[in-house]
Amino acid sequence: MTLGIPRAQAAAFVVMVAAIILGPSVLYPVFLMKVLCFALFACAYNLLPGYVGLLSFGHAAYFGMGSYIAAWTAKHWGLDAEAAIILGGLTAAAIGLVFGWLAIRRQGIYFAMITLALAEMVYFFCTEAPFTGGEDGIQQVPRAPLFGVIPMQADMSLYWLVAAVFIGGFLLIHRIIHSPFGQVLQAIRENEPRAISLGYRVDDYKLLAFVLSAALAGIAGATKSQVFGIATLTDVHWSMSGEVVLITLIGGIGTIFGPVIGALLFGALETYLAPFGDWVTVTQGAIFVLCVLAFRRGLVGEMGLRLRLAL
């Protein structure tokens, strides 16, 4: 143990950071930025099913609203990159607070259905609300300078910002999971009645985890809108909620690095299969089925089991 972190995780973290630093010299930086945004989104999502045992099916609402708010404020108020991203995260947290407060009253399939229904409400709000631009989305979002001074026009300078946001988010999630608070969350996942009988106010723990997950998802969405200069209905559509479940599942639910690997695999599939149109979804579906049948713990989960490591 080093700094309370298992050695395997520390080593994997070093490898990941090295890959993030060296990545853009091999691969297209915009592609990597997209992967990092989705990786953060999936890590944030993973907090709920992976560590509290809550299967949310409406995370597109937080991701999409984060994206819309950051795009709108950067375009119309001329906010700096960091302010737009933080505002996107705060908006998502606020929505998460309301939705979480409603949803955690139920469990299992009912919890999933409530989150899905609320997310669909957000979707229809976004199709109708004038500020989102409906089917057109918010286009021509400027890449705002960081702290008002550092220009972010070039792909590489924006890349370091995205990398910093991702690593910051990743470390925060790691800290949440390994804190006493995170231990209680895992206790709730394993046996909720026992956690209650031990005197923990389970609902408060669940709600806080929900809000944290929503806020980080919002930050991921906000960062994505800065990268692509556009926020659209794709980000709030229910298929985005499905996509993040898929990413997390392929990588390994309840593992720290699983969602990151899942996002990389998923992003690569989406990019390199793009010329084949509809085949992207078919391939994703096939991989999902394969994953559920052959290695149910996901890529990282199975690997950790074989190597007897907690990744």
Add this chain to the structure above:
Amino acid sequence: MTLSRRAVLGAAAAAATLPTVRARAQAPKIRIGVLNDQSGPYRNTGGPTSVVCAKQAVEEFGAHGFDVDVIFADHQNKPDLGAGIARQWYDTQGVDMILDVPTSSVGLAVGAVAKEKDKAYLNIGAATADLTGKQCAPCIVHWSYDTYMLAKSTGGATVRAGGDTWYFITADYVFGHQLQRDATSFIMAAGGKVLGASAYPFPGTSDFSAFLLQAQASGAKVLGLCNAGADTVNSIKQAKEFGLQARIAALLMFITDVHALGLQTAQGLTLTESFYWDLNDRTRAFTARVRPKTPNNWPNMIHAGCYAASLHFLKAVADMGVAEAKKSGAGIVNRMKAMPTDDDCFGKAHIREDGLLIVPSYLFEVKKPAESHGPWDYYKTVQVTPGDQAWRPLAEGGCYFVKT
């Protein structure tokens, strides 16, 4: 002298690098990327036939000391996806010019990327007049049609023929809204009235019955369709099934849509295109050349535009030299504007300062089944608006770099 193993290995390694050296010595390459809807509602109006027509232009252009290849992708009518592909094409695939890009929301999103990267962008399939107006850029050319030209031709003619009260069914995105806005201004100017409008979500709507019933209830004499492709086809089919009394004005309709509907259903509709395969000898010659490659989908004005714009682009590249052409999208587009266009589809014409191709617009009426004498013999010409009157006046567009 005996060969050492090391020497053999070294020689083999050197030989392995030879093909790549040879590849570098090849002629310079220009790459055209066709970005459109390959699987959704706009597949027939653009889709694979646009790619065929771009390739036809490359083939006819022939050898001029540089290679040209054509790649394509499906943007699924999603602005974020389209802008993402455009960014990647310009950055990593060496694409020098993006072509077609129907669906105005995607068309504008790609325009923003082209402007940021200063790369050539020849839009054919998106109707929005903003491409040469508020969201214009020095690297953008807009070919074949826009919302202003369609509204003026079809809208104006319909009011003059007595259709003075209108109800709109509108695709709920930038294209539908602009087409409705432009049509409304021509209807009002001609003394007509708009009684109401319904906007429906795009893409993904195939049942128009609720909107048709509202149109019926409004008592309007004309049902204005501010949509395109499969949506237009579905709305017209369903209107006929409902026995809608109002006359239908499809403000954007292509010969490919008429073919999908069949003459029995489509007869009597009026519509506007800037190209029809049977206009004159040159258009017939073009169609005869391209038809074997796309036997089931004859060219409409988008396909013709993809051909003509590619051809003119390649002429400008040859004129400037590849190295110079690759430097700046605005540079190559300025050369395209300076050279008059001349091709089999649109004849002799020119590209205006704001990037708009100035050609006449044709108001066609769809023939009755008895009047049609062969495959795809669908149109009668009702009215020709000359180029200098068909399009929005240069000063009204609000394009930032146009000096007025």
